[in-house]
Amino acid sequence: MRAAAAVIGLLALLLAPLSIARAGPFSDWSAVVVAGDNRAHSGGPTKAFDNARRDVAKALVELGFDQRSIRQLSVxxxxxxxxVVGRADGRTxxxxxxxxxxxxxxxxFYLSSHGSPDGAILGQELLRPYRLAALLDDACPDRPTVVVISACFSGVFIPxxxxxxRLILTAARADRASFGCGESDRYPYFDTCFLSSLPGAHDFAALSADVQACVARKERETGAEPASEPxxxxGPALRPLLPLYAFEKPNLRTP
Structure with missing residues (x-):
């Protein structure tokens, strides 16, 4: 019995490092990725927000998120x-x-949608900044949280x-529109830059800076103005920890 117990204990010690190594820094994180609208700025239909929702969710898996811990919502x-996609509304x-x-x-939390100085479109509702803050405070209190909002005027959410x-990354200043929400656009500009910057970024801090540079470059190239300025x-408690949350990127491809 003692010999058997010793063997079991030795196996546990040998296998534990392998298990730890296999579990990346995001294996125990959750994500909710939302396409909040399906209309272009012209009022016609667009797949840009749903394309972003789908491909951001796929990219998170490549970064090391467990696919079972990612929930997607769509109009x-x-x-x-x-x-499996839920409906994009406040209750869901x-x-x-x-x-x-x-x-x-x-x-x-990642939202791709239209926005206004009062918040972001969530289906038939308007998701206001303090409503989202209350939801995140309730769902993920006192834990590292990354919030990405791809919408016009999305800087209004930061205060x-x-x-x-928390790390908060928005597609625009509180008083600026963002671009790329047309009927034929694959993604909004910001979502394009988020996805295309992932392969070269080490963590979310580096990714944020790369996305800002990418959006500025894309807007200059296309003549989109005034600049959205993502x-x-x-937060001070999260900043020194971000290098520890390094991305796993075995199969990421630039859109």
């Missing part, structure tokens, strides 16, 4: 037959954030969301 969830968002973050150590353990805010 038209049934149009994605290969993925609250339930998804709360359920996905229940047993995890970190949280990520309400600021906490010591914003980034990093």
């Amino acid at each position: 038209r969830p049934r149009r994605d037959p290969t993925t 968002l609250a339930e998804s954030l709360r359920a996905s973050a229940r047993t995890t150590k970190g949280c990520l 309400a969301l600021q906490k010591k353990d 914003q980034v805010w990093i």
Whole structure:
């Protein structure tokens, strides 16, 4: 019996490092990725927001997120037959954030949609900054949290969301529009830059700077003005930890 116990203990010690090595820094994080609208700025249909939602979720898996811990929401969830997608509305968002973050150590929220100086479009509703702050405070309190909002005027969310353990990245200043929401656009400019910058970035701090540079370059090339000026805010408790949350990128491809 003692010999058997010793063998079991030795095996546990040998296998534990392998298990730890296999579990990356985001394996115990949750994510909610949302396409908040399906209309172009012209009022016609666009797939840009849903394309971003789908491909950001795929990219998170490549970064080391567990696919089972990623929830996706869309205005038209049934149009994605290969993925379980919930409806983009306030009630489902609250339930998804709360359920996905229940047993995890970190949280990520990503929204691609239209925006206004009062908030961002979420289906038939307007997601206001302090409403999102309350949802995140409830779902993921006192844990590292990354919030990415791809929408016009999305800088309006930063004051309400600021906490010591959060990183907030927005597609525009609070008083600026963002670009790339046309009927034929694959993604909004910001989402294009987010996805294309991932392969070269080490962590979310580096990614944020790369996205800012990418958006500025793309807007200059296309003559889009005034510049949207994506914003980034990093809480003091999270900033020194971000290098520890290094990206795994085995199969990432530039869009």
